[in-house]
Amino acid sequence: xxxxxxxxxxxxxxxxxxxxxxxxxxxxxxxxxxxxxxxxxxxxxxxxxxxxxxxxxxxxxxxxxxxxxxxxxxxxxxxxxxxxxxxxxxxxxxxxxxxxxxxxxxxxxxxxxxxxxxxxxxxxxxxxxxxxxxxxxxxxxxxxxxxxxxxxxxxxxxxxxxxxxxxxxxxxxxxxxxxxxxxxxxxxxxxxxxxxxxxxxxxxxxxxxxxxxxxxxxxxxxxxxxxxxxxxxxxxxxxxxxxxxxxxxxxxxxxxxxxxxxxxxxxxxxxxxxxxxxxxxxxxxxxxxxxxxxxxxxxxxxxxxxxxxxxxxxxxxxxxxxxxxxxxxxxxxxxxxxxxxxxxxxxxxxxx
Numbered sequence: 001x002x003x004x005x006x007x008x009x010x011x012x013x014x015x016x017x018x019x020x021x022x023x024x025x026x027x028x029x030x031x032x033x034x035x036x037x038x039x040x041x042x043x044x045x046x047x048x049x050x051x052x053x054x055x056x057x058x059x060x061x062x063x064x065x066x067x068x069x070x071x072x073x074x075x076x077x078x079x080x081x082x083x084x085x086x087x088x089x090x091x092x093x094x095x096x097x098x099x100x101x102x103x104x105x106x107x108x109x110x111x112x113x114x115x116x117x118x119x120x121x122x123x124x125x126x127x128x129x130x131x132x133x134x135x136x137x138x139x140x141x142x143x144x145x146x147x148x149x150x151x152x153x154x155x156x157x158x159x160x161x162x163x164x165x166x167x168x169x170x171x172x173x174x175x176x177x178x179x180x181x182x183x184x185x186x187x188x189x190x191x192x193x194x195x196x197x198x199x200x201x202x203x204x205x206x207x208x209x210x211x212x213x214x215x216x217x218x219x220x221x222x223x224x225x226x227x228x229x230x231x232x233x234x235x236x237x238x239x240x241x242x243x244x245x246x247x248x249x250x251x252x253x254x255x256x257x258x259x260x261x262x263x264x265x266x267x268x269x270x271x272x273x274x275x276x277x278x279x280x281x282x283x284x285x286x287x288x289x290x291x292x293x294x295x296x297x298x299x300x301x302x303x304x305x306x307x308x309x310x311x312x313x314x315x316x317x318x319x320x321x322x323x324x325x326x327x328x329x330x331x332x333x334x335x336x337x338x339x340x341x342x343x344x345x346x347x348x349x350x351x352x
Contacts, residue, residue: 005350006135007324008062012050015328019062021131023139031083031145032075033091038133039068039159039317040343042189042250043273045331047121051275060121066133066345067093067119070148070158080142088148090307092161093297095119095130095140107301109144134324136350146304149311156316159189159342160307162297163317167194167246168306169298170269171201174244178202183238183245185229185258187214187221189334190248190271192318192341195221197306200313206242208234208258217340221318235261240288248272259284259292267291317342323349 008019026032044065046052053059069091073083083089097104098114110116117124120132132138148157167190176182182203184194191207198205199222206225207218218226227234238261245258250272259268266288284290298306310316318341322330330343 004131004135004137006064006131007327008064008131008134009048010062012048012053012059012061016048016065016134016331019064021062021064021135023131023137024128026075026077026139027141028077028079029142030077030139031073031080031089031142033069033071033089033138033140033145034074035069035071035133035135035137035347037070037155037158037321037347038066038345039162039319040066040327040330040334040345041068041159041162042334043067043162044132045334046250046273046275052273056121060123060129063121064131064134065120066135067091068158068161068163068344069119069133069138070154070161071138071347074137076142082142083145083147088150088154090146090148090158090161091119091133091138091140091144092146092165092303093119094122095144096125107299109299110297134327134345136347144300146300146307149307149316151311152314152316155321155344155346156319157307157310158344159193159317159319160310161303163189163193163342164197164310165298165303165306166190166271166295167248168197168309169302170246170271170295171198171203171244172302173295174267174269176201176203176244180204180243181206181241183208183242183261184223185245185247186249186272187218187341188248188337189317189339189342192217192221194246194248195223196315197309199223200309200315206238208245240264242266244269246271250274252276252278255292256281256284259288259290262288262290264288265290267293270294271296317344319344321346325349
């Protein structure tokens with residue numbers, strides 16, 4: 001065991017504060033990563049504040065959040081073949097799975113039916129709590145460690161490990177590309193990646209945002225069209241227009257109105273998770289043979305595919321880098337949508 005510095009929430013009601021904890025000694029297939037950057041995901045806030053407790057088996061405190069981890073390999077176990085000391089690597093939302101169930105064999109470890117081991121607020125195969133990337137280092141099995149793009153800034157790539165794959169996976173699964181009309185609901189940390197990735201895939205991209213205040217940004221990021229959902233005319237003009245809608249918003253909203261914007265056989269995919277259940281009517285679905293679906297991140301193979309795609313198309317996140325000491329302030333700003341578009345913690349600020 002080795003001591004690691006980090007920041008943790010002691011309880012669901014407490015702010016994050018310095019915390020020292022133990023990381024396991026590396027096993028023969030483990031990689032030790034010096035964490036350089038870690039993105040702040042809205043789910044970090046939900047989990048560290050216990051806001052998803054109704055949907056989770058448990059909330060484990062003290063909780064060290066962080067699942068958008070980018071760093072450098074510091075050491076490797078004796079049987080590691082996929083990574084070497086000095087490599088730029090990343091760790092996303094999970095660090096292990098059963099590896100034998102049908103989903104794991106399909107490279108869908110995020111849907112493992114036995115046990116997906118989440119990067120934090122989870123338990124490993126021995127039942128020990130997992131701790132995330134708001135820390136100086138992490139020890140992970142090589143099979144759950146990803147190669148980061150060499151041609152892009154490491155800090156701007158950290159959020160690809162959640163925000164990036166969360167949008168890439170449904171865009172690919174629902175075949176976004178040339179000739180497809182895709183709407184991204186919400187232009188935040190997730191939504192701005194939907195615009196960039198959807199554009200790189202060749203789809204026609206429309207942003208549906210509460211107001212027009214981010215119109216210039218939407219166009220700069222690659223959106224073809226931008227509409228305010230606060231304007232009732234938007235829902236009249238765009239009725240039956242889209243092949244695919246990806247909803248990144250976690251606030252309460254009327255999904256039924258958005259379903260009506262789909263063509264026949266269109267799909268709306270939920271990737272933002274509201275704290276409360278959203279009521280759904282039958283008519284918007286049955287009158288257009290429309291589908292309402294959900295999607296959660298991606299498996300290791302697909303996440304690596306996404307990182308390679310981003311490297312090829314030079315796609316990274318728009319970020320604001322902050323020291324770890326400002327993490328609680330950053331949380332409040334995320335709640336107010338006061339970031340364009342993802343906070344990334346510079347782990348050098350932890351000190352030695």
